[in-house]
Amino acid sequence: MSKRTVELELATPGVDAQGRPARVPLTAPAAPAEPGMGGEHLLMNLGPQHPATHGVLRLVVELDGETVVRCIPHIGYLHSGFEKLGEYRHYNQIIPLTDRTDYLSPMANNVGFALATEKLMGIEITPRCTVLRVIACEMSRIISHMVWLGTTSIDLGAFTPFLWAFQERERIYDLQEMWTGARLTTSLTRVGGLMADIPDNFEDKLREFTRTFPKTLGEIDRVLTRNAVWAGRTQGVGALTAAEAINHSLSGPMLRASGVPYDVRKDKPYLGYETYDFDVVVGEHGDVFDRYLVRLEECHQSNRILQQAVERLPDGPINVDDPRVILPSKTAAMSDMEAMIFHFKQVMEGVKAPVGEAYVGIENPKGELGTYLVSDGTAKPVRWRIRPPSFINLSALPKMAEGHLLSDLIAINASVDIVMGEVDR
Amino acid sequence: MIPGALREEVGRDAERIVYVARERLLEAMTWLKNTPGQEFDYLVDVTAVEYRDRERPLEVVYFLRSLGRKVDLRLKVELNASDELAVDSVWGLWRGADWLEREVFDMFGITFRGHPDLRRILMWETYAEGYPLRKNFPLRGRSARAEQVRQALNANPEAHYSLEELSIAEAAGDLPDDMRERLRRGERGVIPEPPA
Amino acid sequence: MKRVGETKEISGQSPNYLVAKFQNLVDWAVNSSRANSLWPMPFGTACCAIEFMATAASRFDFARFGMERQAFSPRQADVLICAGRLPFKLAPVIRRIYDQMPQPKWVISMGACASTGGIFDNYSMVQGIDTIVPVDVYVPGCPPRPEGLLYGILLLHKKIKGESLFDAVRRRDEQPLDEKGLRLSPETIDEISEPFGNSVHQFRSS
Numbered sequence: 001m002s003k004r005t006v007e008l009e010l011a012t013p014g015v016d017a018q019g020r021p022a023r024v025p026l027t028a029p030a031a032p033a034e035p036g037m038g039g040e041h042l043l044m045n046l047g048p049q050h051p052a053t054h055g056v057l058r059l060v061v062e063l064d065g066e067t068v069v070r071c072i073p074h075i076g077y078l079h080s081g082f083e084k085l086g087e088y089r090h091y092n093q094i095i096p097l098t099d100r101t102d103y104l105s106p107m108a109n110n111v112g113f114a115l116a117t118e119k120l121m122g123i124e125i126t127p128r129c130t131v132l133r134v135i136a137c138e139m140s141r142i143i144s145h146m147v148w149l150g151t152t153s154i155d156l157g158a159f160t161p162f163l164w165a166f167q168e169r170e171r172i173y174d175l176q177e178m179w180t181g182a183r184l185t186t187s188l189t190r191v192g193g194l195m196a197d198i199p200d201n202f203e204d205k206l207r208e209f210t211r212t213f214p215k216t217l218g219e220i221d222r223v224l225t226r227n228a229v230w231a232g233r234t235q236g237v238g239a240l241t242a243a244e245a246i247n248h249s250l251s252g253p254m255l256r257a258s259g260v261p262y263d264v265r266k267d268k269p270y271l272g273y274e275t276y277d278f279d280v281v282v283g284e285h286g287d288v289f290d291r292y293l294v295r296l297e298e299c300h301q302s303n304r305i306l307q308q309a310v311e312r313l314p315d316g317p318i319n320v321d322d323p324r325v326i327l328p329s330k331t332a333a334m335s336d337m338e339a340m341i342f343h344f345k346q347v348m349e350g351v352k353a354p355v356g357e358a359y360v361g362i363e364n365p366k367g368e369l370g371t372y373l374v375s376d377g378t379a380k381p382v383r384w385r386i387r388p389p390s391f392i393n394l395s396a397l398p399k400m401a402e403g404h405l406l407s408d409l410i411a412i413n414a415s416v417d418i419v420m421g422e423v424d425r
Numbered sequence: 426m427i428p429g430a431l432r433e434e435v436g437r438d439a440e441r442i443v444y445v446a447r448e449r450l451l452e453a454m455t456w457l458k459n460t461p462g463q464e465f466d467y468l469v470d471v472t473a474v475e476y477r478d479r480e481r482p483l484e485v486v487y488f489l490r491s492l493g494r495k496v497d498l499r500l501k502v503e504l505n506a507s508d509e510l511a512v513d514s515v516w517g518l519w520r521g522a523d524w525l526e527r528e529v530f531d532m533f534g535i536t537f538r539g540h541p542d543l544r545r546i547l548m549w550e551t552y553a554e555g556y557p558l559r560k561n562f563p564l565r566g567r568s569a570r571a572e573q574v575r576q577a578l579n580a581n582p583e584a585h586y587s588l589e590e591l592s593i594a595e596a597a598g599d600l601p602d603d604m605r606e607r608l609r610r611g612e613r614g615v616i617p618e619p620p621a
Numbered sequence: 622m623k624r625v626g627e628t629k630e631i632s633g634q635s636p637n638y639l640v641a642k643f644q645n646l647v648d649w650a651v652n653s654s655r656a657n658s659l660w661p662m663p664f665g666t667a668c669c670a671i672e673f674m675a676t677a678a679s680r681f682d683f684a685r686f687g688m689e690r691q692a693f694s695p696r697q698a699d700v701l702i703c704a705g706r707l708p709f710k711l712a713p714v715i716r717r718i719y720d721q722m723p724q725p726k727w728v729i730s731m732g733a734c735a736s737t738g739g740i741f742d743n744y745s746m747v748q749g750i751d752t753i754v755p756v757d758v759y760v761p762g763c764p765p766r767p768e769g770l771l772y773g774i775l776l777l778h779k780k781i782k783g784e785s786l787f788d789a790v791r792r793r794d795e796q797p798l799d800e801k802g803l804r805l806s807p808e809t810i811d812e813i814s815e816p817f818g819n820s821v822h823q824f825r826s827s
Contacts, residue, residue, distance in 0.1 A: 076547035081743040103668035166678035249521025356437035566744030570814035571807030577709035
């Protein structure tokens with residue numbers, strides 16, 4: 001596997017010792033907090049309603065002056081009982097629930113759950129469905145990273161990238177709406193296939209998107225990456241070594257920014273990802289700046305995958321040809337007795353899964369999203385477990401925040417890229 | 426051979442599942458993490474399963490991965506519902522188990538011995554209705570809706586801190602008297618007994 | 622759109638024509654100012670919060686309706702927009718945020734989960750924030766499209782323009798919680814939280 005290393009030389013305009021204008025290289029901030037200023041520590045509460053906590057997260061921080069000595073996160077303010085609810089729903093009825101866990105990348109959640117169900121039931125999906133699901137996953141990655149970018153830059157003071165990022169999201173929302181009818185809660189997949197095939201002008205619109213998206217990424221890069229304020233606030237902040245990241249079970253961009261080249265798409269490929277040509281983006285220092293670079297470059301890689309996927313989209317059916325799993329067409333159900341019985345059984349009783357269990361992890365934009373399904377032979381799962389990447393990534397926040405300033409805590413919290421719907425489920 | 430292993434199975438996703446005796450769990454986990462040749466350095470997930478068939482025991486499921494060897498392993502510990510629901514915590518081996526075990530405690534009531542801060546994580550600490558993901562817990566909860574609203578509005582989750590937070594506030598001299606007393610006794614708060 | 626003030630009743634107030642005209646003018650001025658510069662307090666919890674953010678972004682842009690400045694502190698907000706599902710753990714938080722807002726205040730319940738509990742009829746979800754705070758406008762949808770939220774905001778404008786400073790009935794009142802901590806009677810809360818229609822069949826586990 002070839003490695004392409006990117007080196008950034010960051011400098012800020014200033015004056016040198018002789019008073020001439022020069023570019024002063026930026027170094028990682030080395031200013032330590034005032035040691036032992038004396039006085040008491042302050043116990044401060046952030047949230048659960050707070051603009052910068054990215055959802056209903058409550059942080060209790062112990063402050064020594066402005067330095068965070070300890071940070072204790074409290075979650076559960078968005079606990080919606082998804083896993084309990086899943087035990088009362090058929091497998092296809094759980095798909096709309098998966099939209100709402102990680103609502104920033106709904107299609108990826110749909111795909112993850114459908115893959116787990118198909119593994120449990122031993123179903124093999126069609127080639128066209130495979131490529132369409134790859135397109136869905138990569139589109140989800142882009143919109144999730146765009147939200148991350150927009151909200152993180154707002155947290156750190158830059159408002160305009162938020163508007164640019166959300167404009168790109170609107171273009172993907174248009175594509176999602178063309179395909180599924182919904183902007184956000186897409187419910188794209190079904191067991192054994194998809195809810196609908198792509199409409200006729202979808203491919204052209206997607207090609208148009210992939211043609212112009214790198215330009216927006218370039219604009220954001222130009223505004224943020226070499227910006228003294230941005231680099232000053234994110235370099236050296238919240239760093240985690242590779243060993244710490246592995247021990248805390250981190251995944252996704254958080255793990256890769258710390259130097260661990262683990263990407264589920266490359267290491268445990270699914271949906272044919274081994275046939276696509278893309279790079280795994282690995283950082284070096286594990287700080288907020290590296291996480292930003294990793295996510296920005298991942299958007300470029302997703303764009304690359306989208307371009308390849310839309311070129312190789314094969315013709316054919318999107319649903320597997322099994323009437324016990326896929327609803328027969330309406331005309332068949334109305335005219336043919338056997339098709340009507342299949343239709344009836346699927347709608348009223350649901351598709352029964354064989355006894356057993358299956359776990360499938362996919363590379364969600366936030367990390368490894370795992371779905372663990374245990375079945376006892378009925379149409380409703382005995383246990384639906386979501387392995388939530390944001391939940392586990394967030395548990396490393398106390399470790400990352402110790403010793404940093406309060407404003408760094410905001411940057412670190414933003415860099416974890418949490419979505420509380422998935423943290424709390 | 427994994428110490429304490431009782432039997433092995435293969436899941437529908439062709440994954441190796443090993444059942445381990447409850448008393449030897451920590452020994453098995455330590456062996457799996459530290460032995461060269463095993464090196465399961467990454468804990469993917471910890472969860473629990475209760476079956477609809479009440480004869481079957483509860484299972485605590487651990488998903489382990491060796492990043493270097495690219496191997497996955499699923500470990501299960503069976504707990505009879507009639508026994509004490511407790512296993513040893515693997516917090517000392519993988520820090521990622523911190524919140525995962527707290528969630529299993531919150532949802533199933535399984536205690537993890539050795540976990541430094543085992544309190545409810547998703548529901549509020551004084552949640553009185555029980556452990557939600559157990560099969561004897563109804564979907565809509567045990568109380569009437571109005572009673573649930575009343576309990577929620579009176580729960581005041583911000584008043585119940587962990588011992589860590591209580592000690593911080595104590596050092597700053599901010600604690601009200603009843604919390605100071607609780608800290609002195611080593612308690613977190615009055616957690617009412619869930620109904621049977 | 623017909624001005625709502627034109628059908629106002631003035632019984633119980635001064636029958637003097639000039640005073641009534643003056644009251645109309647003051648009401649029009651006050652209500653227009655309030656409606657056209659509602660500062661929203663985005664109590665965004667889940668997916669609806671993302672659609673709220675999309676409504677705030679450049680494509681739909683509710684700044685053209687006067688909501689340019691989002692007030693993240695409730696002390697400076699006019700309208701509490703509860704965007705997203707509300708679990709029981711968050712119930713005291715929204716009540717406290719609502720109590721911290723100064724009068725006059727309005728509440729928009731955005732989305733199905735905030736209005737009635739949505740698809741989450743389970744142990745952890747409040748079945749509609751109207752069991753906890755009084756709601757002025759309900760915006761249905763899961764999530765509502767930005768146009769839907771804007772329609773809800775315009776409905777709120779219409780409601781505000783129908784209020785009056787001089788009519789005690791139509792003025793906004795505080796609705797404090799009773800000693801048990803409930804805003805409505807327990808029977809009412811149970812009644813509005815019950816499932817109905819096909820939803821009554823969704824509690825079988827196998």
